[in-house]
Amino acid sequence: MPLFADLSQSAKDEIDALTQDRQLQKGEQITRPGDGERLVVVAHGLLKTYQLSASGKEQLLSITKPGGYVGEQALLGAPNPNAYTEALQASTVCFIDRSDFTRLLLDHPRLSVALLTATAKKIQRAEQQTGYLADESVPDRIQAYLQDLRTEAGTDTVTIPFAWKELANYLGTTPETMSRQLKIMTTAGMISRQGKTITFLCQ
DSSP states (O other), X not given: OGGGTTSOHHHHHXXXXXXXXXXXXXXXXXXXXXXXXXXXXXXXXXXEEEEEOTTSOEEEEEEEOTTOEEOHHHHTTOOOTTEEEEESSSEEEEEXXXXXXXXXXXXXXXXXXXXXXXXXXXXXXXXXXXXXXXXXXXXXXXXXHHHHHHHXXXXXXXXXXXXXXXXXXXXXXXXXXXXXXHHHHHHTTSEEEETTEEEEOOO
């Protein structure tokens, strides 16, 4: 996993001994307000983290892919008291309790640096989402997201990593509007689309 990639083999073995694996079914919650403080690392699958608005509407905060993690805010003393995390598909995760992880950070400075770097990237992605939502034009939000996905993948063919409903939520629109805009982009010759796989046809 990227977070532990630069550690020695003995340090990785130590981490393996401290982690607890868990299999999740689609829709199963892994964290909720008031849960204990622990780091959750995704081995396989996808997780979503969200909070509920005053009206009970789900507000998507982030999607966590294999190698990513959630729970670092609570470990560092700044938990989101309204956040939930659940599996978007069948997933395997690994837990590390706060006391064990704190000791690992003290014993292995490289892990502290890796955590800072990875957390900075998470903040950057959160700022990206804020940028999408700040744009009043829904088509521009969608195009900006797809272009960022293209840049990240380094290829003209990308796959949306989660359901269209989740993406619409992430971009502050509706699945119906999302579908209409993708059809417009397809008709205009900007993209081709097969399921959740999108190929850019122009620069």
